[in-house]
Amino acid sequence: MITAQHIQHSFKIGKKGKERPVPVLKDLSFHVEKGAIVSIVGRSGSGKSTLLHILAGFLKPDSGTITVDGTVTSDFNETDSAAFRLDRFGFIFQNFQLMPGLTTFENIELPLKLKGISRTVRKAEVNELLQQVGLQEVRDHYPNELSGGQQQRVSIARALITNPPVIFADEPTGSLDSETEQEILALIRSLNRTRGITFVIITHDDEVAAIADTIYHMHDGVLAAGGVHHAG
């Protein structure tokens, strides 16, 4: 599904003129199978988010290629990258990233709007999904009127609404208590099973990592399979 080959990326830090490159990803290669749940763990600052940004097309790697479903995405320009994301990817963020001015319904509807889908079709699809993720009661609430767990459900619904083959999640439960975390994990697992969605999950949390088929450990700019597993 997703293949990363020889990815190198470094950030330039320091004042202008005296910048020095800080390498974050050093010749990283890995592969994600279709329909798998993959989690990436590692120390803070090890480059997990950077890798996800590169996979999602938010950031261009200094070198190396990303291939998604046979399409080389690392060469895309901004417009193509956006179109590809809209079509294939869903995102779940640690701090939900909902639009404060939009209701639950409207937030979930947004990707369909971007796709140019008609109002009536949008309405039907969002209502159906609201049902599935148990958000009908709060469909007209604004994000600041929702609990953290509810907000994350909304953001998952937003990621799901376009039926993407891949969902990227960066610390999806990082802002939630453990009980709510369990709910969200259950939802992810069931979506993986029922819809065959591929998940790439970045986390600190071993419990979260444990739902993955494969756990990668980010260390020293590269990924190692079968990372630390302290579950239980």
Next chain:
Amino acid sequence: MQVKDQFDFVRQHIRKNKLRVFMTVLAATMGTAFLIILASVGFGIQDTLRKEILDNRLVTQVEVYAADLNAEKAEEMKKIDHVNAVVFRQNVGTWQKSELDGFTTYSQLTVSDFKEEAKAGFALAEGRLPKNAQEVVVGHDFAASLYDESAEQTEQATAESDEETSESEPQPAYREAVIGKTFTYELGNFNEEKSFGQPIQLTIVGIAKAPAKDFIQDSRIYADAAVIPELESIYAKGMPEDNEEPLFSANLNVYADKLENVKSVTQVLKKDGYDVYSISEELDQIDVFFLALKAGLIFVGTIAILISSIGIFNTMTMAVTERTREIGVMKALGAKPKLIQRLFLLESAWIGLLGTVIAVVLSYAISMLANFVLPMIVGAALGEDGFSDLDVTFSIIPWQLVLIASAISLAVAMISGWRPARKATQIDVIDALRQEL
């Protein structure tokens, strides 16, 4: 994204920042209204001047000048396209004097073709046209020009002792009807102001209608061409042998059928080598002057719009900065940069459009009010009757002005929204997502 959804999106954002958008629209409105009102004064004055000119003259008249005007040339001119009439007048150019019942006038005798005169608007108030050399038609003000010469002289004597009252004292004018009356007409030497002593008798058979404008006086004596030989012989006998001055000086006016055709008639005449003067020349000059004036006014008005555009620029920059995170999320979800740009351009265009529409409505209201109120104020300042008969339009807003102002205002709104919109497309997704809520 569907167009309707784009508009929805923009509307939602505007509703969230009502006050800020309102103030920006207000600034855009003021700038555009200022431009329209300013330029409308140019249009108003131009219109007033044009009306004034067109009102006071025969608009279809083309005056033709040449040293050797004659009846044949006048005949030729009748063949020019769009020529309605060619009035060839021969005016007595020497000293002349008429006496009727002891009253005197120095009115000029003019020989003309009454058929052509009639086509050019000459009409009789009473009586008929002359049929022979002894009959004449006189102008409407002929009777008023008659005065008692002896009374005038005594009056001038008294005037020396008391100048103030003399002016208001009525002249001893002729009060009877002149139609049917016969008067003596004599020619004389201009330099000596003396009659040749060969008076002829002329009978008034008709009185011309008053000229359309009451400040134009017509006290001429219109005679038929039949009178020419007799006058010429008196003149020849009276003047010294070596005189080369002709008795008559010619004056030729060509009348076009319509105002629009004055220009083409003028051009043909010019090509034929005549010096011409017509109202269209004057109007052309006025139009050129006012074109420059209006361009200047629009330029000044545009500066006001440019100032208001700073408001749009600020508002849009604020809007982009404020929504950085939201723009980042949109981009992360897959919104193309072009779409982001379009959404922000739509917003500034909407502000510009709203400002323009309100400005146009407002300008018409102000213009109407100005045309209603200003004449009253100026009238009151100048005294009632001084101004009441002046038909002044202070402000006119033609549709072209609305079009120009709207185009400028909208273009400026789009241009000032352009940079903020570009800035929105350049927002980095990762940076934006990192922003705290």
